Every structure is written in structure tokens, then in C-alpha cells.
Amino acid sequence: MAKILCNMNVIKLLLFRVKYRYCAMRFGVVLASLISAHLLSGCATSARPVVYQPPSRTVSAISTNLPAPNAVPHNVYHEVGPSETLWRICSIYSVDMKTVMQVNHLTDPTQIKKGQKLLIPNTYGPRPNIPLYPTTRWTHIVIHHTATDEGSAYSIDNLHQQRGWENGMGYDFLIDNGTRGKASGQIEVGPRWIKQRDGAHTKQGDWNKKAIGIAVVGNYSETGLPDRMFDSLTFLVSTLKKFYNIPDRNIVGHRDVPGAATECPGKFFPWTELKRRIKIY
Ligand SMILES: [Zn+2]
Numbered sequence: 001m002a003k004i005l006c007n008m009n010v011i012k013l014l015l016f017r018v019k020y021r022y023c024a025m026r027f028g029v030v031l032a033s034l035i036s037a038h039l040l041s042g043c044a045t046s047a048r049p050v051v052y053q054p055p056s057r058t059v060s061a062i063s064t065n066l067p068a069p070n071a072v073p074h075n076v077y078h079e080v081g082p083s084e085t086l087w088r089i090c091s092i093y094s095v096d097m098k099t100v101m102q103v104n105h106l107t108d109p110t111q112i113k114k115g116q117k118l119l120i121p122n123t124y125g126p127r128p129n130i131p132l133y134p135t136t137r138w139t140h141i142v143i144h145h146t147a148t149d150e151g152s153a154y155s156i157d158n159l160h161q162q163r164g165w166e167n168g169m170g171y172d173f174l175i176d177n178g179t180r181g182k183a184s185g186q187i188e189v190g191p192r193w194i195k196q197r198d199g200a201h202t203k204q205g206d207w208n209k210k211a212i213g214i215a216v217v218g219n220y221s222e223t224g225l226p227d228r229m230f231d232s233l234t235f236l237v238s239t240l241k242k243f244y245n246i247p248d249r250n251i252v253g254h255r256d257v258p259g260a261a262t263e264c265p266g267k268f269f270p271w272t273e274l275k276r277r278i279k280i281y
Pocket residue numbers: 143144145201254262264265
């Protein structure tokens with residue numbers, strides 16, 4: 001009996017290798033790391049029920065010039081957002097992880113906690129780094145505004161947790177407006193996106209399952225969208241649209257979702273210009 005089980009495990013492992021070899025060829029991911037990640041996730045034990053695991057991240061879309069970098073390297077304090085890793089933080093500021101660990105007296109990169117302030121030395125500022133996951137579930141994009149003067153992924157995650165949303169910030173992405181220590185146009189990635197969970201940004205129908213939720217910080221029923229935020233939004237929407245093959249007609253504002261009674265993302269939100277820009281991006 002033990003021999004039969006052992007043989008079945010060998011066959012399964014071979015099947016995993018074939019499956020992941022295809023993924024690795026397609027997306028350029030190291031085969032060995034995928035196999036070990038899969039085995040570590042518990043899928044190697046045949047007696048357990050299959051547990052859904054978010055797909056491995058295969059691509060990062062990185063912009064080298066958004067938001068506009070500062071002319072000289074400088075130090076910034078970064079407040080760790082929900083589900084942010086040290087690797088991601090160092091990547092968005094283009095700084096060496098060892099150096100950041102040294103200046104913050106960290107001995108283990110997993111030590112960092114949400115809300116912790118980290119010194120980031122000699123950076124030109126944050127640049128967008130968008131993790132993209134191979135899946136067919138995302139067919140729409142819904143754009144929101146926060147209708148607040150300020151905000152960051154950290155503060156909005158706290159707010160949404162206080163509302164009882166245990167998975168935190170309801171949006172998948174947040175574009176900052178230069179408040180709460182973030183740069184104007186800085187793109188923050190939410191914990192739901194990192195874990196590929198349903199959103200909590202649109203009550204109607206199955207929109208939280210199929211639509212990527214992006215929020216711009218601010219109230220755009222009162223004022224226009226600042227240029228840096230608009231540039232970052234264009235980059236983010238265009239990147240997602242291309243990767244997930246989302247047609248232009250499925251890129252909508254919250255107010256355009258059937259049944260939604262709201263003017264979100266605000267009457268001054270520049271829809272016509274956004275649609276024009278993403279067509280030619
Ligand atoms: Zn909204």
C-alpha cells in the first residue's frame with residue numbers, strides 16, 4: 001500500500017514538473033522555485049483536500065519614470081503598508097535590501113510589520129511596480145475616488161478593518177495624493193491583490209469577483225485630478241488592460257456600474273482624457 005502511494009506521489013510530481021515547465025517557459029519563472037513553492041504549500045500530501053492557493057506571481061510591470069523622480073538621491077521614511085514585504089519596498093525605491101536592513105537594524109527581512117517606519121537611504125523616490133498574476137478572472141476595472149482629503153493603503157486598510165472587513169482595504173490598488181508620507185502619484189498595491197482575493201469596492205452583483213478596484217485618493221467632485229496621479233493612473237490601467245486583455249468598454253467608474261447610486265469617482269474625474277490616453281499608451 002505504502003509503495004502504491006509512493007508511486008502515485010512520484011507520478012504527481014512528474015505532472016507538476018510538466019505543468020510548471022510550461023508556465024516557466026511562458027513566463028520566465030525559475031522552474032525549481034515554482035516546484036518547491038508548490039510542495040511547500042502543502043499540495044504534495046495526497047490525503048489533504050485541495051486548498052486554493054493564489055497563483056505564483058510571474059511578472060512585475062515597472063515604470064522607470066513614474067512618478068517623476070527627484071533629481072538627487074535623498075532619504076525617505078516609508079510606512080510599511082498592509083502585506084508589503086521588504087523586497088517590494090526595496091524594489092519600488094530601487095535600493096539595496098542589505099543596506100536597508102543595516103540602517104534599520106533588521107536581522108531578518110520578515111521582521112517588518114504594517115505601520116512600521118523604515119528609513120530608505122539614497123533613493124530617487126518610489127516608482128510603480130505592479131505585480132501581475134496569470135488568471136482569467138479579471139475582466140473589468142472599476143475606478144473610485146476615496147472622497148477624502150488624505151489617505152494611504154495603511155490608513156485605508158485600518159479604516160476598512162474597523163468596518164469589519166477582515167481582508168482589509170477593499171480596493172486592489174491605491175494611487176496616493178501626496179498625503180500620509182506618500183508621494184503624489186505613488187501606486188500602492190493592496191493586500192487583496194497580493195493574495196488575489198475578491199475585492200470589497202462595489203456592492204453590485206459579482207463585480208468584486210471580476211473587477212479590479214482602483215482608487216485615487218482625494219475628492220474629484222470638488223477638483224480635478226493632479227497630473228502625477230493621472231500619469232500613474234494611466235500607467236496602471238494600461239498595464240492591467242494589456243495583461244488581462246480587458247476591453248475599453250469594461251473600464252468604468254463606480255458610478256457606471258449598473259445599480260450603483262453614486263457619483264464616484266467624482267464629476268471632475270477626467271474620463272474622456274483617460275480613455276484617449278489608454279488607447280494610445
Ligand atoms: Zn467608489
